[in-house]
Amino acid sequence: MIxxxxxxxxxxPVPDKKELSEKSPVGFAxxxxxxxxxVSQHIGASxxxxxxxxxxxxxxxxxxxxxxxxxxxLHAPTxxxxxxxxxxxxxxxxxxxxxxxxxxxxxxEPVEELSPVASDLDSISPEKIRAVAEQSGIVGLGGxxxxxxxxxxxxxxxxxxxxxxxxxxxxxxxxxxxxxxxEQADKVIFGLKALMKASGxxxxxxxxxxNKPDAIEAMKQAMSRYDGLExxxxxxxxxxxxxxxxxxxxxxxxxxxxxxxxxxxxxxxxNVGTAxxxxxxxxxxxxxxxRVVTVTGEGVAKPSNFKALIGTPVSYLIxxxxxxxxxxxxxxxGGPMMGCAIKSLDVPxxxxxxxILVLTKEQAAQEPILPCIKCGKCIDAxxxxxxxxxxxxxxxxxxxxxAESFRAMDCMECGCCAYICPAKRPLVQWIxxxxxxxxxxxxxxxxx
Amino acid sequence: xxxxLLVTPSPHVKSTKTVQGIMLDVVIAxxxxxxxxxxxxxxxxxxxxxxxxxxxxxxxxxYQKAVxxxxxxxxxxxxxxxxxxxxxxPPHVPLWIPxxxxxxxxxxxxxVFGGLGNNFLNxxxxxxAFLLAAWPLHMTQDWVNPMTYDxxxxxxxxxxxxxxxxxxxxxxxxxxxxxPGSIGETCILALLLGGLYLIxxxxxxxxxxxxxxxxxxxxxxxxxxxxxxxxxxxxxxIFLGGAFIGAFFMATDYVTSPVTPRGRLYxxxxxxxxxxxxxxxxxxxxxxTYAILFMNLVTPLIDKYVVxxxxxxxxxxxxxxxxx
Numbered sequence: 001m002i003x004x005x006x007x008x009x010x011x012x013p014v015p016d017k018k019e020l021s022e023k024s025p026v027g028f029a030x031x032x033x034x035x036x037x038x039v040s041q042h043i044g045a046s047x048x049x050x051x052x053x054x055x056x057x058x059x060x061x062x063x064x065x066x067x068x069x070x071x072x073x074l075h076a077p078t079x080x081x082x083x084x085x086x087x088x089x090x091x092x093x094x095x096x097x098x099x100x101x102x103x104x105x106x107x108x109e110p111v112e113e114l115s116p117v118a119s120d121l122d123s124i125s126p127e128k129i130r131a132v133a134e135q136s137g138i139v140g141l142g143g144x145x146x147x148x149x150x151x152x153x154x155x156x157x158x159x160x161x162x163x164x165x166x167x168x169x170x171x172x173x174x175x176x177x178x179x180x181x182x183e184q185a186d187k188v189i190f191g192l193k194a195l196m197k198a199s200g201x202x203x204x205x206x207x208x209x210x211n212k213p214d215a216i217e218a219m220k221q222a223m224s225r226y227d228g229l230e231x232x233x234x235x236x237x238x239x240x241x242x243x244x245x246x247x248x249x250x251x252x253x254x255x256x257x258x259x260x261x262x263x264x265x266x267x268x269x270x271n272v273g274t275a276x277x278x279x280x281x282x283x284x285x286x287x288x289x290x291r292v293v294t295v296t297g298e299g300v301a302k303p304s305n306f307k308a309l310i311g312t313p314v315s316y317l318i319x320x321x322x323x324x325x326x327x328x329x330x331x332x333x334g335g336p337m338m339g340c341a342i343k344s345l346d347v348p349x350x351x352x353x354x355x356i357l358v359l360t361k362e363q364a365a366q367e368p369i370l371p372c373i374k375c376g377k378c379i380d381a382x383x384x385x386x387x388x389x390x391x392x393x394x395x396x397x398x399x400x401x402x403a404e405s406f407r408a409m410d411c412m413e414c415g416c417c418a419y420i421c422p423a424k425r426p427l428v429q430w431i432x433x434x435x436x437x438x439x440x441x442x443x444x445x446x447x448x
Numbered sequence: 449x450x451x452x453l454l455v456t457p458s459p460h461v462k463s464t465k466t467v468q469g470i471m472l473d474v475v476i477a478x479x480x481x482x483x484x485x486x487x488x489x490x491x492x493x494x495x496x497x498x499x500x501x502x503x504x505x506x507x508x509x510x511y512q513k514a515v516x517x518x519x520x521x522x523x524x525x526x527x528x529x530x531x532x533x534x535x536x537x538p539p540h541v542p543l544w545i546p547x548x549x550x551x552x553x554x555x556x557x558x559x560v561f562g563g564l565g566n567n568f569l570n571x572x573x574x575x576x577a578f579l580l581a582a583w584p585l586h587m588t589q590d591w592v593n594p595m596t597y598d599x600x601x602x603x604x605x606x607x608x609x610x611x612x613x614x615x616x617x618x619x620x621x622x623x624x625x626x627x628p629g630s631i632g633e634t635c636i637l638a639l640l641l642g643g644l645y646l647i648x649x650x651x652x653x654x655x656x657x658x659x660x661x662x663x664x665x666x667x668x669x670x671x672x673x674x675x676x677x678x679x680x681x682x683x684x685x686i687f688l689g690g691a692f693i694g695a696f697f698m699a700t701d702y703v704t705s706p707v708t709p710r711g712r713l714y715x716x717x718x719x720x721x722x723x724x725x726x727x728x729x730x731x732x733x734x735x736x737t738y739a740i741l742f743m744n745l746v747t748p749l750i751d752k753y754v755v756x757x758x759x760x761x762x763x764x765x766x767x768x769x770x771x772x
Contacts, residue, residue: 418459
């Protein structure tokens, strides 16, 4: 069954710029001189390192084991020697974090026990799938990095009836998910069926934006081999692929405001990259040690999609994409709407990195910030029905209670408001500030 | 690498929409009405427009220089204020009227409250109200007959229309603007052209003009003819006075109108109702200026109570009712 969905609340039509890299097949980026593996690659408790400096490791060998319920394992992406375990600058968290430094030996030798878990889904139990997800260190690759094994174990009182496979990839420029769907459709669908089996869900819906017709075709083919899968083709509009937006557009259900999650309305959402990683783990035994990364933007010479080892330095990937074209203005980990600008190229990619975007100096030029003219465009653009102009105005003046009463905490920082603002006001920045201030005040109140 | 990379918070791309571009679009949208006014009422109209715009821009620059703020005349907002004020003036006013009016609009209505984005009244309309109170004879008697350019003895046709519920002007005359009136208010076709341009370019919300003109037309149809119901002339009501220019270009001013779609509809309806009441039962033949100014004052209240529906609010409502 195919549903075509055009309706969307809010959002903005951002030029998608996918043409830069969408035709580039995924190639192996190669093995850099050094891999920097942050011990904590995900939301939740940090795993405990199992290796020490001078240890030799092999590809796929576990190097940090999970502790606590919300945690994920970490594995060596290639064979080599552990050089150090030391704090390194984490580009997304913007602070020093413990990292395992691996010096590859270039042999790319897999660990002996690496072998397929199962070749089909009938021969593997839901418990086993969840265990594979956990042992393989699989986390949500859409960017949130929530451990998949935990997602597959929702609280008892939640009745889950639908699994949404998110292939919208609504962030402009990025084409990693696109290429994965196009080149690995069978494995992605296998991964979805595995996710569904593990969570006991009967209904699965593949959601793709209509700017990827070739991926839609490939996925349709792959889906036809299974019963009970549906396809939702959605009009291209940012932030189509936000899990709240997807749940609303595809199923007509609204997730409760934070801390509400899709499972509160019977839905689980996973990214196509996650499904692919799970399929790889089941079919080949390879844990999550590499991922597809789009290196793109007007600032790189040859925009490309790579399969890159986790921990590969950004500088290495940009080099592989032909280097800079001209002087770079800004380098972003992730997409242009929600990605994180980095000040140094000497940082590694993490499990959640779907793209490296290089903007030219002209593109990165800052425009002057003008006073708010109350045009209301940010209200029309907000997919959550918020009023960014008031929240940011209160936040700017330090009125945090007012900002909270205007539902600052609901904001998911998608960036639509700041994108559309004709006065170029940094609305998201102020709302983010309000959120962190409100959070710390709540904490203080709880403690007193 | 000698050059440093820029690090700023997301989002890293911005739309091409700018304040300057929006204001320029409004200026473009007002051009047909300004040209029509000059053709209909003579070269003097162009002079009034020129003086008004020049005074607005000069006052903004001088005031900002005087208080050591950054001069922001290149955002075109002062041009709009000058243009709008001129278009609402009778074609025969002495030239010092637009000069004083535009300076009043910029300095006392806009800049002293903080400049662009911070004024609570529409500057052009507040200045017009001031001129009306200060020099009532010029503001209500300096009319000109269209195309002949001789002084009109009659007041605006609206006074007679309000008293009798009918007008001698044909639909064609009304659409082309062939009647005495303010420089920019008479040519409905020119205003419609500009208004539609702004709607198509997504600059203004159609709800304000629709709510305004719809309410005024329906209200006049019901109550417009003395001694009878449902026999008023709805077209005369929206074509013969300043309602058209007000609905498309004044009530839609971002800063002084509500920010939500629903709030804007209420703004339009409110303007329509107040205009209707002033015209039919008040002392003035025209009510557009005061209707919009009053609704400007109500705008913060509308913004406070008319808020968009937030995502997931259904769950909160259910929780309040005690379900789940």
